[in-house]
Amino acid sequence: xxxxxxxxxxxxxxxxxxxxxxxxxxxxxxxxxxxxxxxxxxxxxxxxxxxxxxxxxxxxxxxxxxxxxxxxxxxxxxxxxxxxxxxxxxxxxxxxxxxxxxxxxxxxxxxxxxxxxxxxxxxxxxxxxxxxxxxxxxxxxxxxxxxxxxxxxxxxxxxxxxxxxxxxxxxxxxxxxxxxxxxxxxxxxxxxxxxxxxxxxxxxxxxxxxxxxxxxxxxxxxxxxxxxxxxxxxxxxxxxxxxxxxxxxxxxxxxxxxxxxxxxxxxxxxxxxxxxxxxxxxxxxxxxxxxxxxxxxxxxxxxxxxxxxxxxxxxxxxxxxxxxxxxxxxxxxxxxxxxxxxxxxxxxxxxxxxxxxxxxxxxxxxxxxxxxxxxxxxxxxxxxxxxxxxxxxxxxx
Amino acid sequence: xxxxxxxxxxxxxxxxxxxxxxxxxxxxxxxxxxxxxxxxxxxxxxxxxxxxxxxxxxxxxxxxxxxxxxxxxxxxxxxxxxxxxxxxxxxxxxxxxxxxxxxxxxxxxxxxxxxxxxxxxxxxxxxxxxxxxxxxxxxxxxxxxxxxxxxxxxxxxxxxxxxxxxxxxxxxxxxxxxxxxxxxxxxxxxxxxxxxxxxxxxxxxxxxxxxxxxxxxxxxxxxxxxxxxxxxxxxxxxxxxxxxxxxxxxxxxxxxxxxxxxxxxxxxxxxxxxxxxxxxxxxxxxxxxxxxxxxxxxxxxxxxxxxxxxxxxxxxxxxxxxxxxxxxxxxxxxxxxxxxxxxxxxxxxxxxxxxxxxxxxxxxxxxxxxxxxxxxxxxxxxxxxxxxxxxxxxxxx
Numbered sequence: 001x002x003x004x005x006x007x008x009x010x011x012x013x014x015x016x017x018x019x020x021x022x023x024x025x026x027x028x029x030x031x032x033x034x035x036x037x038x039x040x041x042x043x044x045x046x047x048x049x050x051x052x053x054x055x056x057x058x059x060x061x062x063x064x065x066x067x068x069x070x071x072x073x074x075x076x077x078x079x080x081x082x083x084x085x086x087x088x089x090x091x092x093x094x095x096x097x098x099x100x101x102x103x104x105x106x107x108x109x110x111x112x113x114x115x116x117x118x119x120x121x122x123x124x125x126x127x128x129x130x131x132x133x134x135x136x137x138x139x140x141x142x143x144x145x146x147x148x149x150x151x152x153x154x155x156x157x158x159x160x161x162x163x164x165x166x167x168x169x170x171x172x173x174x175x176x177x178x179x180x181x182x183x184x185x186x187x188x189x190x191x192x193x194x195x196x197x198x199x200x201x202x203x204x205x206x207x208x209x210x211x212x213x214x215x216x217x218x219x220x221x222x223x224x225x226x227x228x229x230x231x232x233x234x235x236x237x238x239x240x241x242x243x244x245x246x247x248x249x250x251x252x253x254x255x256x257x258x259x260x261x262x263x264x265x266x267x268x269x270x271x272x273x274x275x276x277x278x279x280x281x282x283x284x285x286x287x288x289x290x291x292x293x294x295x296x297x298x299x300x301x302x303x304x305x306x307x308x309x310x311x312x313x314x315x316x317x318x319x320x321x322x323x324x325x326x327x328x329x330x331x332x333x334x335x336x337x338x339x340x341x342x343x344x345x346x347x348x349x350x351x352x353x354x355x356x357x358x359x360x361x362x363x364x365x366x367x368x369x370x371x372x373x374x375x376x377x378x379x380x381x382x383x384x385x386x387x388x389x390x391x392x393x394x395x396x397x
Numbered sequence: 398x399x400x401x402x403x404x405x406x407x408x409x410x411x412x413x414x415x416x417x418x419x420x421x422x423x424x425x426x427x428x429x430x431x432x433x434x435x436x437x438x439x440x441x442x443x444x445x446x447x448x449x450x451x452x453x454x455x456x457x458x459x460x461x462x463x464x465x466x467x468x469x470x471x472x473x474x475x476x477x478x479x480x481x482x483x484x485x486x487x488x489x490x491x492x493x494x495x496x497x498x499x500x501x502x503x504x505x506x507x508x509x510x511x512x513x514x515x516x517x518x519x520x521x522x523x524x525x526x527x528x529x530x531x532x533x534x535x536x537x538x539x540x541x542x543x544x545x546x547x548x549x550x551x552x553x554x555x556x557x558x559x560x561x562x563x564x565x566x567x568x569x570x571x572x573x574x575x576x577x578x579x580x581x582x583x584x585x586x587x588x589x590x591x592x593x594x595x596x597x598x599x600x601x602x603x604x605x606x607x608x609x610x611x612x613x614x615x616x617x618x619x620x621x622x623x624x625x626x627x628x629x630x631x632x633x634x635x636x637x638x639x640x641x642x643x644x645x646x647x648x649x650x651x652x653x654x655x656x657x658x659x660x661x662x663x664x665x666x667x668x669x670x671x672x673x674x675x676x677x678x679x680x681x682x683x684x685x686x687x688x689x690x691x692x693x694x695x696x697x698x699x700x701x702x703x704x705x706x707x708x709x710x711x712x713x714x715x716x717x718x719x720x721x722x723x724x725x726x727x728x729x730x731x732x733x734x735x736x737x738x739x740x741x742x743x744x745x746x747x748x749x750x751x752x753x754x755x756x757x758x759x760x761x762x763x764x765x766x767x768x769x770x771x772x773x774x775x776x777x778x779x780x781x782x783x784x785x786x787x788x789x790x791x792x793x794x
Contacts, residue, residue, distance in 0.1 A: 012438070012442045021445065024446050025441075025446045027442070027445060028437060028438070033434065033437050037433075037434060040430050040612075041425070044424075044612060044613055045411070048411070048422060048424060049421050049743060052422075053791045057613060083484065083661070084635070084660060084661025085662070086660050087484060087661060090633060094523065110647060113636075114639070115636035115637075115661065117647055117648075118635060118636055118639065118648075118649035119635060121634060121648070121649045123632075125630070126632045127525075128524075128526075209662065216665035216666065217664040217665040234519060235522075236516070236519060237516060237518060238483035238484075238516060239483065239511055242511070246748070247748065250507060250511060250514055252515035252518045263483050264481025264484060264512070264617070265481055265482070267664055268614040269666050269667050269670060270666050270667055273437070341447070346445055351645060
């Protein structure tokens with residue numbers, strides 16, 4: 001059994017704060033401070049350029065990739081770290097479209113994170129071959145998979161509501177129709193059980209600054225089905241994806257397997273923080289995590305619904321159909337969330353009216369949930385959000 | 398006058414090491430340790446998600462961009478930070494090729510860093526419209542600029558020899574021929590005087606982990622000529638380049654000006670280290686830096702040539718035709734460089750036979766140069782490099 005009291009102690013959580021926004025930015029693992037400080041002083045400072053070899057910086061995107069792989073059921077050597085999630089979406093999509101050259105439809109849904117859709121629009125325009133991004137309602141994805149579809153690009157868990165797709169069904173239908181699947185794990189990795197190897201998905205991408213707690217702007221990851229990797233011809237053909245980067249040849253030759261999804265110089269400092277976050281994950285069984293997430297989520301929903309009649313649950317009521325967040329709609333949700341945050345419960349807001357709360361068993365327990373419910377109820381029932389100071393929108397919401 | 402004794406004190410340099418590899422990875426600015434630690438503890442740890450607004454993380458790629466701009470003559474609001482240099486090359490090239498739609502030639506030279514060429518090969522293949530990457534000898538660039546050229550993509554300073562292009566002449570010839578210019582500043586930014594605004598160049602890209610000392614894997618930058626920026630339609634159309642990222646619209650609309658060259662979530666920890674490096678640069682006048690770099694380089698060349706007849710200068714002898722590095726050729730250069738490094742003088746090696754030495758006035762003085770010459774002479778004249786332990790190649794050279 002995973003010891004969640006122990007994992008909680010691995011984080012620096014501010015006094016008096018209940019953090020329900022780990023679905024957006026995970027908190028600071030205490031050990032990340034010493035890991036990053038050591039990387040700066042002992043490696044960058046002392047070894048200087050020689051640290052690329054001596055401290056293993058150059059290999060780290062693969063080694064950390066393997067560690068992320070353990071959280072999402074990926075075999076060793078099938079994930080590599082780097083860049084941002086948007087860039088990884090581009091890499092996966094460009095490869096997939098080339099592998100399904102005769103087809104023109106990129107199928108996605110309106111619950112996908114907009115950046116994925118934007119990247120698809122950018123690729124379609126660049127290719128200039130009549131590719132169409134077809135964005136249907138989440139419940140219509142399955143029905144729209146047919147022989148015209150080159151690739152189905154789906155974020156498993158909706159960033160607003162936490163609604164969870166049945167990825168196994170989508171992958172099966174897509175493969176039956178000869179389409180490829182790109183699975184965005186932004187709200188899945190470190191949140192729910194994922195079995196990349198077992199589902200036979202073609203590409204997966206994700207970020208590590210949310211549930212994985214890798215730090216603000218932590219590097220993204222990309223998974224390519226091992227038997228497919230050598231068929232991909234990278235559109236972003238940077239030197240670290242080259243077969244022999246330090247030969248400095250003038251012509252690009254893609255490296256073996258997942259290595260070809262590397263592009264530029266790795267983000268060395270950020271990888272140290274992410275490594276510390278993964279040390280915590282080494283103690284966690286994903287089935288335990290999922291069970292605990294559902295337990296805490298159900299408690300939170302029950303509490304809020306009992307105490308706050310003005311809030312409407314917009315997450316699926318069935319825990320199996322949810323990721324690891326719970327969202328409520330409220331017309332003045334922005335102001336209400338500011339008032340809640342002001343009282344030490346940090347969630348966030350997504351337009352037009354969604355109050356989001358991330359449920360993260362690594363550092364939350366029943367007491368946190370109960371106290372959060374109490375504070376939310378106070379804000380709602382005493383209309384504390386009507387205070388003028390909560391009405392002005394910040395740049396980032 | 399810039400006080401180079403003061404800037405030297407701003408770095409953590411290991412005892413007994415003379416660091417002549419700041420052209421590959423700059424050393425650790427002492428203040429970077431506290432800046433990164435504070436970012437982790439006081440911002441990520443304490444403010445959590447609210448730091449995007451409260452600590453100004455979201456704005457930082459622009460603000461740091463303006464600070465980098467001061468080193469390269471870019472007007473405020475024309476540079477933004479993010480990703481890696483290879484990705485920035487892609488952004489510049491994709492935009493340039495679209496702006497010169499009727500033309501098919503990307504002109505570059507064999508002295509360009511291979512990753513730039515690889516990215517160009519990737520774009521040409523993706524576009525599938527018959528674009529040709531024409532890679533000529535550095536001295537033949539000017540003569541090959543004609544009306545077929547869409548874009549001239551040049552790294553100003555050769556990463557192997559330090560040979561410096563006459564960018565003003567290239568830009569003028571390119572503009573006369575109706576071509577655009579992408580200027581890679583990897584070995585220029587923080588090394589020599591650059592005047593992006595004054596030269597009228599169209600795009601510039603660069604990294605910040607070399608002469609700027611931003612740290613391993615520090616974010617790259619991109620400059621777009623201000624009057625051109627709104628005409629660029631980003632191929633990598635990520636959400637942070639959107640006109641209103643937090644509106645979460647389903648359709649991409651490019652943000653204003655340089656903002657559209659943003660893509661994914663910014664590398665927040667890395668930006669803190671880079672900020673500390675730029676604090677040192679606030680004390681530096683670029684004309685002083687250049688003069689000092691030439692002074693130290695000339696001293697180094699004179700010393701090595703006098704003491705080491707086996708080494709052949711492959712950098713231009715004319716200091717005006719060099720960047721801020723000095724390279725010598727030697728058939729057993731790899732082993733020789735290992736032996737030199739083993740004795741505390743850190744330079745590096747580039748195939749097939751080049752020993753590279755970066756000359757960085759921010760933290761090097763005459764004593765360092767003289768001691769380095771002495772050690773190199775000892776290795777060469779006593780053939781210390783013949784020791785078997787220096788013959789085995791490391792993964793990263």
